[in-house]
Amino acid sequence: MAKFFDMEGPFMKYGTLVFDMIMLSAVWATMSGMLPVMILLTTGIFASLPVPVTLIIIYVLLLHWCPATCAVCYALGKKQRGTDTYTMRDFWHSFKMNYKQCMIISLILSTVLMVIIYNLWLILYNRSSFGKSLYVLMPLEILVGIEIIIASNYIPDMVARFEMKTKEFIKYSFLMGNKHLLTTLILVALFVGSVYVCVFVNMGLLFIVPGLFMYIAAALLERVFKNYMPSEDAELEEEHIEGFSLDAERQAIIDRYLNQTKYDEQGDYSYVRVDESGNEIVEKDDYKIVKVDDPAPVQTSDAQEEKPEEEEDDPAWEDADEPKMSEDEQYLL
DSSP states (O other): OTGGGSTTSHHHHHHHHHHHHHHHHHHHHHHSSHHHHHHHHHHTTGGGSOHHHHHHHHHHHTTTHHHHHHHHHHHHHHHHHTOOOOHHHHHHHHHHHSHHHHHHHHHHHHHHHHHHHHHHHHHHHTHHHHGGGHHHHHHHHHHHHHHHHHHHHHHHHHHHHOOOOHHHHHHHHHHHHHHSHHHHHHHHHHHHHHHHIIIIIOGGGGGTHHHHHHHHHHHHHHHHHGGGSOOHHHHHHTOOOTTOOHHHHHHHHHHHHTTOEEEOTTSOEEEOEEOTTSOEEOOSTTSOOOOOOOOOOOOOOSSSOOOOOOOOOOTTSOOSSOOOOOHHHHHHO
16 A cells, blocks of 8 residues: 555656646646637637637637647657656647747638638528528538648648648548548547537636646547658668668778778778789779788798797787677677
8 A cells, every 4th residue: 555655656657647638738738728718618608609700719829739639649659658758848839939930820720710601600590592402512511621620630640740841741640540440430420529628517627627628639539640650770780871781891890801902090990892812802993002022931940840920910900719709799790
């Protein structure tokens, strides 16, 4: 029982998670503009205004939904993956870093969604004048609206997780949303349920439900994103750092331990090839022609044992003994 209340026990772990979700929900409700919208809804002010004016006010107030949602997804996503997190620091870091791109996405999606809602209201309000076209226009408008909602559930997590152009975020959010239908259906159901309980059940749930929804969404979307993320080995193979080539480094190590490399005065080595007589084979203009002569044999008397001349150590050439590979060289091979 004592371990349950330890600093690393379940009580502290899940208690901290719940506290972070409540705190982030409150910050999100304020920064996204959802809190002012909910207040205006509950006070009945929107009921006294024309529908177009109401839609414009909601549109302006909710323009920051994407930067705020992206920041919450970034903070809770790190917590869900088990990495070290500083909740509010991570929130503000993501909010500032992705603000410009998220605002562009928010403007695009919010404008399209508000136009669809206005068109639906216009069709229903004047349905007698539309005639049979009503049964064609309404399903089309609803279908486009559903696609916008699907993309809105994917894009904030994508911006928090990847770096792409804005049009690529919009494109891949639609592709992923329609490809992974089971995950999409769960996300949409959770989204609709969250909106329902916050609007029609109790407005106080606005300070709890958004954080819980985004935490679950981060867990679901992480499984989707892994299908599009290269493995660490593939990233290493494709890594191209300035002045570094993985294949060239591997070949350099192989050549070095086959005595086909030579060190210059600065300690750097260059690649050389030798023929059977020991002379370098020149294949490129930047190679130097270095003649390697075998030492002449030493004449000795019959009584005296022949002893080979000891060659002077030349620091410019490698030692005859095969050197040991370092851990980095073994890893590259």
